[in-house]
Amino acid sequence: METLLRIENVSMRFGGLQALKNVSFTVKNNEVIGLIGPNGAGKTTLLNCVTGFYKPVEGKVFYKGKEITGLKPHKICQMGLTKTFQLIRAFKSLSVLDNVLIGALLKSSRKNEAVKFAKEVIKTVGLEGKENVLAGNLTPADQRSLELARAIATKPEILLLDEIAAGLTPAEVAELVEILKEINKKGLTLVIVEHVMQAIMPIAGRIIVLHEGRKIAEGPPQQIRENEKVIEAYFGEE
């Protein structure tokens, strides 16, 4: 399988706080990677370093062999790599369709085409029938789906999802997992950041564990579940 994303020795500091320390891993085409770790492990920071919202103080990020470290987020998105936000950032005073349309306009030169594609994506995430509802009036679960749809509409090759299951009921999580499986089947590579391990285990092919800014484990879900370092990181302080 072709390597899509390569992260090499990425470190990030905020003032005196070492948020990431020498993190390296690769993501291959059409994989589903789970990125887990306790609160404050540096998961969101890592996503932000990859997608250009932060510039890492050390290390490099390669996408399809090209270095993308320090590029602006929009540039990275145009290359085919985007993310969703941990806190929902839907365009609240716009309709569901307009939200997704804005994403779709990136790769469709004509508006009609973009509208058609946006409607398809809305269907994929299960928001059909709500096209004209204002995003601000959606339930939190629907807003999460909307954010997913908006990101998919930019036709990325890798999608990084930041705690997309946060605040959802178990039933909603199960539904979301089905949607994610489906979009992965269509060829999209996923990196899923999750605080709760259970949500990610059923779909992730490989799991990477961060703790206090360092990568402490990497491997298939079964192996991770039995890894002592991981157990300690999650339960050690309690």
Next chain:
Amino acid sequence: MLQHLLEVAIEGILIGGIYALFTLGLNMIYGVLEIINFAHGEFIMLGMYIAFWLFTLTGLHPLLSLAIVFPLLFFAGAAFERVTIEKVIKAHIFIQTVLTFGLLLLLQNLAYFFWSADYRAIRLNFPLISLGSLHISTPRLIGFIGSVVTIIILHFFLTRTKMGTGIRAVDENPIAAELVGINVKKMRMVTFGIGTGLAGVAGVFISLYYYIYPTVGSIFILLAFIIVVLGGMGSFVGSLAGGLIIGELESLSALFVGPQWKEVVAMVVFILILLFKPTGIFGTGGRK
């Protein structure tokens, strides 16, 4: 020449202290209400006129008129806040800004209507103070000392009283303040009142050495904007340092570049700060 330079430098510090005082008022309002009060300069103007009329009509010394100016402008500001600004506290910042501009137009033109556009001045003879061969402007010195005293009182109010602590809490985090039972609405009202009151007090000090006319406030509001951005929005220490720096800059640029260009110099400095360090010297990193 050196002596003249030194005199100009001292004058810069003296007026800088007064600038710091009215800027503190603007900055407090920004910190607690997250509103830029465009009418702030008009409260300075009102302070100047009140001092002038009390002096002209009753012979009351301007410094004694402080006892009337502060409470009067405090209540005027607090009432205005409660009746209007409180209603748009959740509205878009465009609306909030335009609202305070409406107040600016109203106050400026009320002054114009009642008191005409004539330039007025409080004619008081102050003894000249000399340090060796250096001459120091007495009215500015009085204004400076008065400002310092007011700022110290304000500092004690904010750090040692219950209400002051409440105001600082709202400034820090209004939601958390609400949760711990602080009456945020009341704090907003009081803060606006204190802000306008401080502008009035500064106005009284300025009236000791400056002309009084209806649009005089626009000079000072622009200075206050510069200072607040230079020192950092929401920063107490920043307003003090910024006030002194801008006072100094104004005096020196009038000396070296020519008095008619001093506003341009101030504006250019302002733009440079906004462009290169928009959080200001003592800014909190764009927290707000």
Next chain:
Amino acid sequence: MNVRLEKSAINKLIILIILSLLPLYPSPYFRRTLFLVLYFAYLGVAWDLLGGYTGQGSFVHAAFVGLGAYTSALLFIWWRVTPYISMFIGALVSALFAGLIGYLCFRFGLRGHFFFLASIAFLVAMRYSFTNWDLVGGATGLIIPLESHVPWFYLQFESKLPYCYLMLIFLFAEILLAEKIVKSKLGYYFVAIREDELASESLGINTLRYKLISFVISAAFTSLAGTLYAFFVGYIAPETVLSDILTVQIVIVAILGGAGTIYGSLIGAFIMVPLMEYTRAFLGARSGLDLIVLGSLIILICVLYPHGLIKLIGKIYHKLPRIRGDH
């Protein structure tokens, strides 16, 4: 879909017909007021593209009125350049200036209150500079000399009537263009930036670039009106075309009508300008009473209708031409 589009076209036609009948009322004073209404509506729409749609509230806009007015006036005084040409030179100057200050401000992500302050600082710095600059007439300003033997060539008419129609043509051309922009990819990107800049970046939108585009378009539109105004009044000075009050009037027109609606500016102008003009006529400009009334009204409207008057009027006549939602 077609039905809806037709409806909006009919609405537009009705508005156009009413507006083109109004100047026929033969009172110079009425026509002057009408010109100012159309002028402010035009400026409001231009401001709205940047402030209402892209969400960047600018207080520098009087500077573009000034650049348009000064460029055309100087070119006329020096070489008798016709305003038909010089207005585009002025628009170019304004666009360049907007690009420059936009780049300086947006590069570091100045927004909200900071952008307010930065933009007003640019305006004030410019006014002070023009006041001290003899080449552009200093504080006294510039008088545009009369060349009335070729009125259409130099836009110098005795009657206010042609000015009204000229401004009306500009306003309608602008509204049509603005609607086209708002419905295009450009417009969607503007709104996305207004709603959430970080999310826009994550969707591949170059926010700096689109903010600059919005600023430049808005400035160029604004500048054209500056030229028309200069030839309408025949006299310009820093106090009239570079004043912060002018900027605030533009903002008020756009906001009171309802920011981000285009037609809101028309409503805003029809309320604000006659109020100002007639209070001035009745109460006298020298007393300051007109501005006392204006100030009080601004406060009152802000408090009573913090979301703009278009919502209120929309309730009364909720089939106003719509620009969003018809895909």
